[in-house]
Amino acid sequence: MVGSTVLIMTSPSGSVDPLSSFEQVAAQRRSSLLVDRERVVPNELLDRLLVVAATAPNHKRTFPWRFRIITGEGRLHLGEALAQDLIDAHQAEAKIEKARAKYLRAPVVIAVAAVQGENDTMTAENRDAVSAAIQTLLLGATAAGLASYWSTGAAMTSTRLHEFCGFDHSDTVVGLIYLGWPTGTPPPINRPAPEVIRIGTPPATP
Numbered sequence: 595m596v597g598s599t600v601l602i603m604t605s606p607s608g609s610v611d612p613l614s615s616f617e618q619v620a621a622q623r624r625s626s627l628l629v630d631r632e633r634v635v636p637n638e639l640l641d642r643l644l645v646v647a648a649t650a651p652n653h654k655r656t657f658p659w660r661f662r663i664i665t666g667e668g669r670l671h672l673g674e675a676l677a678q679d680l681i682d683a684h685q686a687e688a689k690i691e692k693a694r695a696k697y698l699r700a701p702v703v704i705a706v707a708a709v710q711g712e713n714d715t716m717t718a719e720n721r722d723a724v725s726a727a728i729q730t731l732l733l734g735a736t737a738a739g740l741a742s743y744w745s746t747g748a749a750m751t752s753t754r755l756h757e758f759c760g761f762d763h764s765d766t767v768v769g770l771i772y773l774g775w776p777t778g779t780p781p782p783i784n785r786p787a788p789e790v791i792r793i794g795t796p797p798a799t800p
Contacts, residue, residue, distance in 0.1 A: 619736050648727060650726035706731075
């Protein structure tokens with residue numbers, strides 16, 4: 595893949611390389627809130643995406659992901675809960691009103707949390723697994739024709755968010771994922787080539 599161009603690879607027999615289909619999906623994925631705020635995303639599709647997300651690898655098979663699908667008026671209640679944090683912090687009224695409305699930007703918001711592990715290492719690995727699950731969810735959403743946006747920030751540590759979603763106090767919120775049917779196409783991303791160093795057999799000692 596070069597820039598935003600997808601290279602379709604072929605096998606020696608001339609057939610299309612199956613990897614090219616995945617490359618196309620990955621290249622098309624964008625962080626975007628250019629969505630139809632009113633068009634419903636079917637529950638069946640959301641359920642399928644979360645099943646796919648839960649195929650992410652995780653050490654010791656702890657299955658640490660916790661998903662909460664927030665739609666309809668639930669988005670208003672979420673905004674009100676998090677706006678209260680800003681009220682308590684004596685933030686400006688404009689910022690509070692923005693918080694109240696921000697979760698209406700897409701028809702679906704999915705809160706994703708990671709379960710605490712039995713030790714610090716397992717807790718870190720659980721979060722890594724949940725991050726992998728979120729990426730899998732985003733790619734699945736792209737393949738299904740949905741736009742998506744992974745949001746983080748101050749809300750991740752909000753006690754009110756934990757309470758609203760029914761997460762345990764020890765859970766770590768890893769993201770709020772916006773999903774919706776796209777109404778536009780965000781500009782392409784010119785991603786730099788990843789750093790790759792190949793390490794093989796060391797040279798023989800003279």
